Amino acid sequence: MKKFIIYIGILAVGLLLGWLFFGNSSKEETSHNHSETEQKNQKWTCSMHPQIMQPEAGDCPICGMDLIPAETSAEGLNANEFKLTKNAMALANIQTSVVGNSLNKGATIKLSGKIAENEEAKVVQASYFSGRIERLNIASVGEEVRKGQLLATIYSPQLFSAQQELITTASLKESQPALYNAVRNKLKLWKISDNQIDQIEASGKVKQNFPIYANVSGTVSEKLVDQGDYVKQGQPLLKITNLNTVWALFDVYENQVDLFTKGQSIMVTTNAYPNKTFKKTVDFIDPTFNSATRTVKLRVVLNNRNREFKTGLFVEGTIENRMSKKEIHLMIPASAVLWTGKRSVVYLKTNPNEPTFEMKEITIGKQLGEQYEVVDGLTRGNEIVTNGTFTVDASSQLQGKKSMMNTKGGKTMTGHEGHIGIEMPTTTKTSRLKVSLKFQEQLKMVFDSYIRLKDALVNDDEKNVNKEAKSALNILTKVDMKLLKDENTHVKWMSLEKEIKSSVSSISEVTDINEQRGHFKHLSKYLIIAIESFGINEKVYSQFCPMANNDKGAYWLSSEEKVINPYFGNAMLKCGSVKQVIE
Numbered sequence: 001m002k003k004f005i006i007y008i009g010i011l012a013v014g015l016l017l018g019w020l021f022f023g024n025s026s027k028e029e030t031s032h033n034h035s036e037t038e039q040k041n042q043k044w045t046c047s048m049h050p051q052i053m054q055p056e057a058g059d060c061p062i063c064g065m066d067l068i069p070a071e072t073s074a075e076g077l078n079a080n081e082f083k084l085t086k087n088a089m090a091l092a093n094i095q096t097s098v099v100g101n102s103l104n105k106g107a108t109i110k111l112s113g114k115i116a117e118n119e120e121a122k123v124v125q126a127s128y129f130s131g132r133i134e135r136l137n138i139a140s141v142g143e144e145v146r147k148g149q150l151l152a153t154i155y156s157p158q159l160f161s162a163q164q165e166l167i168t169t170a171s172l173k174e175s176q177p178a179l180y181n182a183v184r185n186k187l188k189l190w191k192i193s194d195n196q197i198d199q200i201e202a203s204g205k206v207k208q209n210f211p212i213y214a215n216v217s218g219t220v221s222e223k224l225v226d227q228g229d230y231v232k233q234g235q236p237l238l239k240i241t242n243l244n245t246v247w248a249l250f251d252v253y254e255n256q257v258d259l260f261t262k263g264q265s266i267m268v269t270t271n272a273y274p275n276k277t278f279k280k281t282v283d284f285i286d287p288t289f290n291s292a293t294r295t296v297k298l299r300v301v302l303n304n305r306n307r308e309f310k311t312g313l314f315v316e317g318t319i320e321n322r323m324s325k326k327e328i329h330l331m332i333p334a335s336a337v338l339w340t341g342k343r344s345v346v347y348l349k350t351n352p353n354e355p356t357f358e359m360k361e362i363t364i365g366k367q368l369g370e371q372y373e374v375v376d377g378l379t380r381g382n383e384i385v386t387n388g389t390f391t392v393d394a395s396s397q398l399q400g401k402k403s404m405m406n407t408k409g410g411k412t413m414t415g416h417e418g419h420i421g422i423e424m425p426t427t428t429k430t431s432r433l434k435v436s437l438k439f440q441e442q443l444k445m446v447f448d449s450y451i452r453l454k455d456a457l458v459n460d461d462e463k464n465v466n467k468e469a470k471s472a473l474n475i476l477t478k479v480d481m482k483l484l485k486d487e488n489t490h491v492k493w494m495s496l497e498k499e500i501k502s503s504v505s506s507i508s509e510v511t512d513i514n515e516q517r518g519h520f521k522h523l524s525k526y527l528i529i530a531i532e533s534f535g536i537n538e539k540v541y542s543q544f545c546p547m548a549n550n551d552k553g554a555y556w557l558s559s560e561e562k563v564i565n566p567y568f569g570n571a572m573l574k575c576g577s578v579k580q581v582i583e
Contacts, residue, residue: 044069045085077356082399084355084392091552094388096349099330099378109259110370111298111317113250115270115309118301121242123216127231128191131156134209136227138220138238145240147217152237153209162187163206170201218242246304250317251295252285255366260285260319266300267318270309278302282319293482330374335495336386337364337372338393338404339488345404347392349383357385357392359402367491390529433492435534439483444536446500449475450527451559453507457520457566458573462513469508469516476501492533499526517567521554528557531582542580547572555579 044054044067058067077083084094131154138151145151165183173180187197192210200207222239225231248268252260262285268278286297300317302309309315338345348360362377378384385392396403449472456464476497484490503523507516528542541558548554548567556566563576 078350078358080402081350081356081358082396082401084357084395086355088395089355092388092391094355094392095386096383097333097336097386099332099374099382099384100380108318108320109256111250111252111319113248113298113315113317115302115311115313115315116247116249117221117241117243117311118245118247121218121245122221123218123240123242124236125151125212125215125238125240126234126236127154127212128189128233129154129156129158129210130231130233130235131159131210132230133225133227133237136225138223141220141223143220145214145218145220147214149214150211151214152212154212154231155209158233159187159190159192159210160206160208162190163200166197166200167204167206212237214240216240216242243307244303244305246302246309246311248280248300248302248309248315248317250298250300250315251293252298253367254289254294254296257285257296259366260298264319268300268302268315269318270313270315272310272313273308276308292485294485330378330380331371332374332378332384333386334367334370334372334491336384336389337362337491338389339492343404345393346378347385347389347396348378349385352383357396359393359396359404360384432535433489433533434486435489436483436485437537439480440534440536442479442483443530443534444538445475446472446479447527447531447536447538447540447557447559450523450557453504453520454556454558454566457513457517458564458569460513460569462511462516465513465516466508466511469504473501473504473508476504489534493530496526496530496533500530513569517548520556520566521549524554524556528555528580528582531557535582540582541578542582543576544579545572545576547575 044057054067060067088094133152134155135153136151137149138145162183166187169176169180169183184197188194218240219242220238221241224236224238231237260282262282264282266280266282268280269276280300280302282298283301284299286299289296298317332346336346343361344364345359345361347357350356350358360377363375365373365375367373393404449468453465453468453472456468479493479497481490481493481497484493500523503519503526506519507523510516510519531540538559541561542555543558543563544553544555545565545567546553548565554567558564561578563574563578565573565575568575
């Protein structure tokens with residue numbers, strides 16, 4: 001019993017001594033390892049600009065203040081994952097959506113088109129005999145005519161001779177009926193009525209001028225001759241169109257052709273009558289493919305007895321998707337997709353509880369309205385970025401992760417985060433997309449209008465800002481998207497144009513200079529991307545002011561290197577610097 005007590009005492013003393021000698025060492029080692037891990041993962045931020053996140057201590061690239069340690073945690077991110085701060089998410093308005101079969105049985109596809117004349121209701125009014133137009137009763141295009149209405153009178157040497165022959169053979173019709181009938185039939189071939197022929201024969205006098213009457217009722221759509229012109233037999237005089245019905249012609253892209261069929265229901269709307277919807281059916285789908293625009297025409301016949309539709313009017317068609325659910329893959333919003341050449345990428349939110357993201361290459365199928373089919377790369381339930389995708393991509397580049405233009409990762413940008421979460425590089429890094437010279441010229445016109453708008457902001461001239469914004473909006477509508485023959489460039493311009501148009505429209509609707517400058521910031525952001533992507537055959541300077549946008553910083557474009565600040569005008573005219581040269 002004493003032995004057991006001795007052994008237990010020795011064991012207790014040994015444990016106590018071991019704890020005293022090695023416990024602190026273990027704690028120190030754990031503490032040391034933990035400290036090393038924290039130091040390795042430590043990020044540095046700015047107290048004034050929390051969107052800044054740097055891997056080491058230094059100065060804030062926006063305001064110059066000393067960076068402070070950011071709160072860290074054992075994030076355990078994969079090699080291609082990156083994390084954004086909540087402040088950066090809020091500033092860039094980054095939004096996400098869960099992927100699913102969002103296109104259900106009742107989903108619709110939107111088409112754009114124009115009102116055109118009904119070609120089947122168009123008639124060419126021709127002259128049935130040669131001669132000189134003595135009088136033309138139609139003054140201009142657009143005049144309404146009725147069937148049987150006098151359109152013109154013509155002097156015809158042929159008819160003059162034929163009338164003399166009729167008068168001469170009339171006295172011989174008993175002895176030479178064949179000759180008389182031949183002359184009479186010749187006049188009939190020139191559309192001279194029996195009644196007119198009888199009048200000539202009865203009077204025994206030759207008529208100098210003969211009338212041309214309308215064959216149909218309708219509207220003069222084209223005037224082909226003028227009074228005093230000489231015309232040949234069969235030569236067109238006028239084109240008359242019956243506008244009681246018109247055609248709505250919609251453009252269908254090649255990847256959408258098999259989604260439509262003759263007889264489908266379609267809802268037609270127009271900005272001219274925003275509260276009216278016209279329910280019609282697809283009348284015809286053109287079997288000929290237009291290789292220039294990469295589209296086919298879809299036709300709808302519209303009743304126009306009340307003259308609601310004018311030729312050239314823009315219309316929009318909403319049509320139900322006829323694909324079965326089995327044929328439909330996962331659907332994602334068009335705003336989630338970034339394009340670069342043949343590659344399509346999205347940004348996947350890898351942690352539902354944290355703002356961590358990763359670039360994902362996907363395979364895109366058909367475009368259905370404002371959505372795309374995902375053939376490969378995503379699964380139902382994935383969460384992806386659907387708003388602010390360009391900003392997330394820029395942040396990925398900044399942190400050296402895989403991005404749209406950098407498939408292998410590694411930092412490709414020089415600079416730091418700015419008002420949209422990134423700093424533009426000092427030299428252009430975005431791959432230039434191949435577009436026609438004519439499209440670049442039209443984009444140059446948009447840029448020129450932007451410069452006039454910027455100059456008005458520099459001069460603190462609210463009224464002129466408003467005026468130039470309206471002018472820019474008009475120029476923007478004239479950019480012909482059909483010049484973009486490649487689908488990727490077409491889709492990218494559509495997404496950029498939407499943002500540019502929204503910003504310019506907002507500027508044109510406000511008169512407060514501060515509000516105008518707020519929208520100008522958004523306009524500049526997307527126009528920079530557009531000019532980087534498509535080019536305008538001119539050197540452009542991207543300039544940056546760290547004090548604009550409530551010290552968050554803001555960019556603008558200039559055609560010259562000299563800095564003239566549109567965000568402060570005369571108050572701080574030279575504040576800012578050139579951050580990027582777009583060659």
